[in-house]
Amino acid sequence: xxxAVPVDSQAAMLQAVGVSIRFGGLKALTDFNLTVRQGDxxxxxxxxxxxxxxxxxxxTGVYQPTEGEVRVAGKKVNGWLPHExxxxxxxxxxxxxxxxxxxxxLDNVKVACxxxxxxxxxxxxxxxxxxxxxxxxxxxxxxLMLTPGFQAEExxxxxxxxxxxxxxxxxxxxxEEAKNLPYGEQxxxxxxxxxxxxxxxLLLDEPAAGMNTREKADLMVLIRRLRDEFSLGVLVIExxxxxxxxxxxxxxxxxxxxxxxxxxxxxxxxxxxxxxxYLGDSYLESHGGAA
Amino acid sequence: MSQLLQHLIxxxxxxxxxxxxxxxxxxxxxxxKLINFAHGDVMMVGVYMGYASxxxxxxxxxRSLWGVVVIFAVAMGGCALLGFLIERFAYRPLREKPRxxxxxxxxxxxxxxxxxxxxxxSFDGPFDFSIAGRRGGSFDFHFDRLVLLPGASxxxxxxxxxxxxxxxxxxxxxxxxxWQVISLLIAVSLMVALQFLVYRTRFGKAMRAVSWDHRxxxxxxxxxxxxISLTFMLSSALAAGAxxxxxxxxxxxxxxxxLYVGLKAFVAAVIGGIGxxxxxxxxxxxxxxxxxxxxxxxxxxxRDAVAFGFLxxxxxxxxxxxxxxxxxxxx
Amino acid sequence: MATPGATTLSDDTGPIPPALRGLLPVLLALPVxxxxxxxxxxxxxxxxxxxxxxxxxxxxxxxxxxxxxTGQFSIGHAGFMAVGAYIAGVxxxxxxxxxxxxxxxxxxxxxxxxxxxxAGGVCAALCGFLVGLPSxxxxxxxxxxxxxxxxxxxxxxxxxxxxxxxxxxxxxxxQYSSVAMVYFWVFLVVLVARRIxxxxxxxxxxxxxxxEVAAEAMGVDTTGYKVRAFVISSFxxxxxxxxxAHFVPIINxxxxxxxxxxxxVVMVVLGGLGSTTGAIVAAIFLTLLPEGLRSLFGAMxxxxxxxxxxxQIRMPVYGVLLVVLMLARPQGLFGTRELWDxxxxxLPRKKKGLT
Numbered sequence: 001x002x003x004a005v006p007v008d009s010q011a012a013m014l015q016a017v018g019v020s021i022r023f024g025g026l027k028a029l030t031d032f033n034l035t036v037r038q039g040d041x042x043x044x045x046x047x048x049x050x051x052x053x054x055x056x057x058x059x060t061g062v063y064q065p066t067e068g069e070v071r072v073a074g075k076k077v078n079g080w081l082p083h084e085x086x087x088x089x090x091x092x093x094x095x096x097x098x099x100x101x102x103x104x105x106l107d108n109v110k111v112a113c114x115x116x117x118x119x120x121x122x123x124x125x126x127x128x129x130x131x132x133x134x135x136x137x138x139x140x141x142x143x144l145m146l147t148p149g150f151q152a153e154e155x156x157x158x159x160x161x162x163x164x165x166x167x168x169x170x171x172x173x174x175x176e177e178a179k180n181l182p183y184g185e186q187x188x189x190x191x192x193x194x195x196x197x198x199x200x201x202l203l204l205d206e207p208a209a210g211m212n213t214r215e216k217a218d219l220m221v222l223i224r225r226l227r228d229e230f231s232l233g234v235l236v237i238e239x240x241x242x243x244x245x246x247x248x249x250x251x252x253x254x255x256x257x258x259x260x261x262x263x264x265x266x267x268x269x270x271x272x273x274x275x276x277x278y279l280g281d282s283y284l285e286s287h288g289g290a291a
Numbered sequence: 292m293s294q295l296l297q298h299l300i301x302x303x304x305x306x307x308x309x310x311x312x313x314x315x316x317x318x319x320x321x322x323x324k325l326i327n328f329a330h331g332d333v334m335m336v337g338v339y340m341g342y343a344s345x346x347x348x349x350x351x352x353x354r355s356l357w358g359v360v361v362i363f364a365v366a367m368g369g370c371a372l373l374g375f376l377i378e379r380f381a382y383r384p385l386r387e388k389p390r391x392x393x394x395x396x397x398x399x400x401x402x403x404x405x406x407x408x409x410x411x412x413s414f415d416g417p418f419d420f421s422i423a424g425r426r427g428g429s430f431d432f433h434f435d436r437l438v439l440l441p442g443a444s445x446x447x448x449x450x451x452x453x454x455x456x457x458x459x460x461x462x463x464x465x466x467x468x469x470w471q472v473i474s475l476l477i478a479v480s481l482m483v484a485l486q487f488l489v490y491r492t493r494f495g496k497a498m499r500a501v502s503w504d505h506r507x508x509x510x511x512x513x514x515x516x517x518x519i520s521l522t523f524m525l526s527s528a529l530a531a532g533a534x535x536x537x538x539x540x541x542x543x544x545x546x547x548x549x550l551y552v553g554l555k556a557f558v559a560a561v562i563g564g565i566g567x568x569x570x571x572x573x574x575x576x577x578x579x580x581x582x583x584x585x586x587x588x589x590x591x592x593x594r595d596a597v598a599f600g601f602l603x604x605x606x607x608x609x610x611x612x613x614x615x616x617x618x619x620x621x622x
Numbered sequence: 623m624a625t626p627g628a629t630t631l632s633d634d635t636g637p638i639p640p641a642l643r644g645l646l647p648v649l650l651a652l653p654v655x656x657x658x659x660x661x662x663x664x665x666x667x668x669x670x671x672x673x674x675x676x677x678x679x680x681x682x683x684x685x686x687x688x689x690x691x692t693g694q695f696s697i698g699h700a701g702f703m704a705v706g707a708y709i710a711g712v713x714x715x716x717x718x719x720x721x722x723x724x725x726x727x728x729x730x731x732x733x734x735x736x737x738x739x740x741a742g743g744v745c746a747a748l749c750g751f752l753v754g755l756p757s758x759x760x761x762x763x764x765x766x767x768x769x770x771x772x773x774x775x776x777x778x779x780x781x782x783x784x785x786x787x788x789x790x791x792x793x794x795x796x797q798y799s800s801v802a803m804v805y806f807w808v809f810l811v812v813l814v815a816r817r818i819x820x821x822x823x824x825x826x827x828x829x830x831x832x833x834e835v836a837a838e839a840m841g842v843d844t845t846g847y848k849v850r851a852f853v854i855s856s857f858x859x860x861x862x863x864x865x866x867a868h869f870v871p872i873i874n875x876x877x878x879x880x881x882x883x884x885x886x887v888v889m890v891v892l893g894g895l896g897s898t899t900g901a902i903v904a905a906i907f908l909t910l911l912p913e914g915l916r917s918l919f920g921a922m923x924x925x926x927x928x929x930x931x932x933x934q935i936r937m938p939v940y941g942v943l944l945v946v947l948m949l950a951r952p953q954g955l956f957g958t959r960e961l962w963d964x965x966x967x968x969l970p971r972k973k974k975g976l977t
Contacts, residue, residue, distance in 0.1 A: 060839060062835070062839075081838070081843075081845075082838045082839050083838050083839075083840075083841045083842055083843050083844065086838075086839060086840065086841035087841055091839075091840070091841075092839055094836065094839075098833045098835060098836035099832075099833070099836070100828065100829045100832035100833055100836065100837070101832055101833075102828070102832055102958065103825070103828055103829065103832060107825055107828070110822065110825055111822075111825045111826055111828075111829040111837070111840060111842065112840040112841065133846070136843075136846060136850065137850065139823070140818075140823055140850060140854070143817060143818065143821035143822070143823055144813075144814055144817050144818070145645070146817065150821075153822075154821070154822065157822060193840060194840070196840070197840055197841045326763045326766070326767070328766075381945055381949070384949055385948060385949070385952075388952060389952075390763070391693065391695060391895075392948045392952045393948075394695060394763055394766065395695070395887075395891060395944055395947075395948050396944065396945050396948040396949070398697065398766075398884070398887070398941075398944060399940075399941045399942065399943070399944025399945040399947075399948065400941065400945055401941070402884055402937065402938070402940060402941030402944065403938050403941030403942045403945065404941070406881075406937035406938045406940075406941060407938035407941070409934065409937075409938075410934055410935065410938065550880070554767070554770065554771070554774075557767060558767070558771070561764070561767065590782070592778070592781060592782050593778055593782060594778075595774055595777075595778050596774060596775045596778035596779065598771070599768070599770075599771025599772065599774055599775050600775060602767070602768065602771055603753070603756055603757075603768060603771070603772075606756045606757060606760065606764065606768070607756045610756075610759060610760050
């Protein structure tokens with residue numbers, strides 16, 4: 001099933017159109033379509049190996065699509081590097097937490113704040129790139145000479161990062177090394193770091209993995225709050241059905257790289273194909289239809 | 292035209308030797324994702340082992356067929372042991388550490404070997420010992436000096452394969468030496484054996500599994516440590532064989548030969564796409580040819596720069612090497 | 623933070639006008655250097671030894687920017703040093719007879735010296751850019767090989783170029799160098815390294831060292847940062863080479879081999895990858911140790927061969943030292959911390975900074 005994607009690049013912050021990706025003979029993702037608008041809260045689910053993380057990686061530029069195109073903020077970003085795509089307003093977290101382990105919580109967020117696109121909006125093309133490169137060297141020079149402008153920038157970064165830590169309830173961990181944080185806080189720090197890049201779309205890769213029920217409930221509230229407070233579009237990969245069904249407005253289900261269902265949580269829950277994918281045909285046979 | 296043919300022969304001959312060393316790099320990289328910097332130096336140690344055993348055998352015996360076999364066996368066996376020890380005591384403890392630590396260790400071993408062998412450590416003899424033969428007779432050995440570390444000066448490698456011109460075109464326009472053919476044959480048969488080993492045997496299958504993901508392989512009941520040890524032993528033995536062929540060609544042996552031959556072989560492996568067995572062979576043959584042609588048609592003094600210039604060129608155009616692809620890290 | 627400059631980040635109401643802050647440490651250092659020159663300038667041996675130590679500190683601290691802070695592994699630093707040495711040497715040789723009109727000879731010489739140094743540094747930086755761009759796009763370990771190869775290419779190039787004296791080397795380069803000049807650059811490289819470490823650029827470099835994929839996803843232009851770090855590091859290696867060329871009687875390709883590169887790598891690893899003060903301490907230690915042993919054996923009247931042995935044994939010992947360090951203490955002496963972080967507790971400590 002590949003639903004027709006409404007082409008409305010004004011509102012669509014992130015769009016995948018007919019994206020396929022092949023590793024050798026293996027089709028990891030087939031004709032994947034998705035649109036994320038501001039204020040959306042979408043879910044991406046599927047059994048293990050269904051291609052969810054592959055989808056994330058192709059959206060963020062880690063992998064290149066074999067077919068189809070990815071658009072971020074209306075720009076076709078096939079062939080762009082992940083950091084360039086990030087500058088257009090797409091930020092992510094990782095399934096297996098990838099913090100800068102030896103850096104303090106504050107510095108983790110500051111790295112992202114520094115790198116945000118507003119300072120040097122991404123440009124393609126040789127001349128523009130050379131200009132960016134020169135500006136970058138000038139930037140280093142400013143840091144070496146400690147110009148007042150540079151110092152003001154540093155203070156502004158610290159302020160932004162501290163604010164984000166506060167939003168994520170991590171202020172008390174400000175100067176602690178990321179690797180020493182408890183698991184749940186590491187996950188939150190990853191989100192704070194992603195927010196540091198001032199995204200318009202936030203991709204969360206299994207944010208609830210390893211959390212207990214209580215933490216999951218908090219996370220659900222938090223994700224909704226972030227969407228509203230930062231005017232984000234959010235796309236969540238999650239295994240925890242309760243969490244996905246609880247917060248997502250639309251859910252896309254992948255199996256073997258193909259989109260097998262899309263719709264509101266209730267509709268997806270009762271979709272025959274989805275149950276088949278998750279529980280196998282035998283379950284359907286013995287229980288005689290949708291649960 | 293005949294000049295071209297001659298360069299082609301020489302280039303292929305040195306290319307096959309690079310190929311044998313390059314295979315070692317590629318195999319170890321395949322299973323461990325480690326650039327085994329010390330590989331070339333293990334090769335050098337092997338050549339010295341061969342040198343010592345040729346010396347022990349004496350002038351007559353070293354030229355006989357069995358003598359050559361013994362020399363190769365000692366060098367390859369000794370190197371396999373050395374490779375095993377290096378892996379067991381230097382690399383294995385670091386396997387779960389950041390990749391950089393293993394790389395630095397490898398560089399350290401390379402350095403210790405290539406410069407350690409430049410020290411002069413020897414004991415004045417006489418030393419005598421004999422090995423009793425099965426039928427009453429015995430092999431007697433007599434040495435005046437026991438050399439532990441050989442010192443920096445190059446030593447002439449004995450002509451264990453007496454050089455003969457096997458094929459001459461025109462008035463010595465094109466010469467094909469017997470050792471070129473022999474080394475080509477040895478190299479090709481070792482490569483075929485390796486290809487068979489990797490793709491047709493249980494060991495090869497295990498090796499490929501470890502290369503794919505050594506943690507999962509361990510979970511599937513593959514004795515990962517043993518596979519990695521064996522891979523190191525195999526690659527070290529191959530290197531020793533290649534080193535002997537190189538020494539026969541070059542007629543000399545120095546402590547720094549490992550560094551240079553090793554680096555070029557590594558370059559060859561990268562050019563072919565590191566981790567790729569046929570790629571290493573093709574890369575090595577290409578490198579041998581390019582080097583030979585530059586030396587032949589441009590200037591011989593540039594020889595040592597050719598390999599690296601070629602490497603940078605290939606990396607610019609095709610970052611993953613000719614047959615490899617830049618593997619995206621799993622995220 | 624370490625540098626006097628960096629501490630001003632937190633207090634913006636200092637007595638010093640902001641425009642001066644950036645240069646203040648330099649202004650403070652100049653009289654100290656003049657004093658050092660005045661007291662030590664008379665002894666040729668002290669001058670030579672201090673100059674060697676200084677050059678090694680510049681090399682180690684600059685290499686640390688790439689190998690330590692960024693987590694890339696370059697082992698061809700001597701190649702960039704060679705570029706700087708030869709370019710600066712040739713520049714000085716060709717300007718030998720020229721004086722800048724209107725200024726005393728000594729001043730004119732020093733100005734020309736600085737110009738030659740900068741020429742060497744800029745050329746080395748350019749080489750760094752050309753070498754770094756293709757290899758830094760790839761996985762870290764390619765850099766090791768490519769930089770090593772670059773060193774070889776430089777050596778072969780010099781050996782084949784008449785203007786660089788081929789294998790014989792360059793001699794007769796005016797001996798402009800002084801302790802003050804060497805330590806001015808030592809001071810500058812340390813300042814630059816610390817300011818980078820304390821700035822947003824430094825944070826991005828640390829981030830690359832910690833997790834390249836995540837850094838890229840967080841909008842850090844990883845290749846760009848790596849190349850820039852590499853260029854700065856090469857620049858200072860070139861400066862070190864230029865200084866070296868102006869206090870040794872002759873430079874030849876043998877001074878800038880793989881051995882020299884390894885020496886610098888050992889210093890950085892021993893000091894702790896990422897620690898600037900660690901690199902300094904290790905550079906001083908590893909430069910003075912062989913010198914000290916040599917003089918000691920010489921003074922004890924031991925056979926001349928024993929003093930020579932020190933040189934021979936140094937290399938294998940470095941190799942073994944690397945292996946032992948990696949197995950026993952992979953973080954080196956200080957890890958990523960600086961000297962003041964590891965000082966005994968009763969000493970006043972700086973606030974814990976980035977690491």
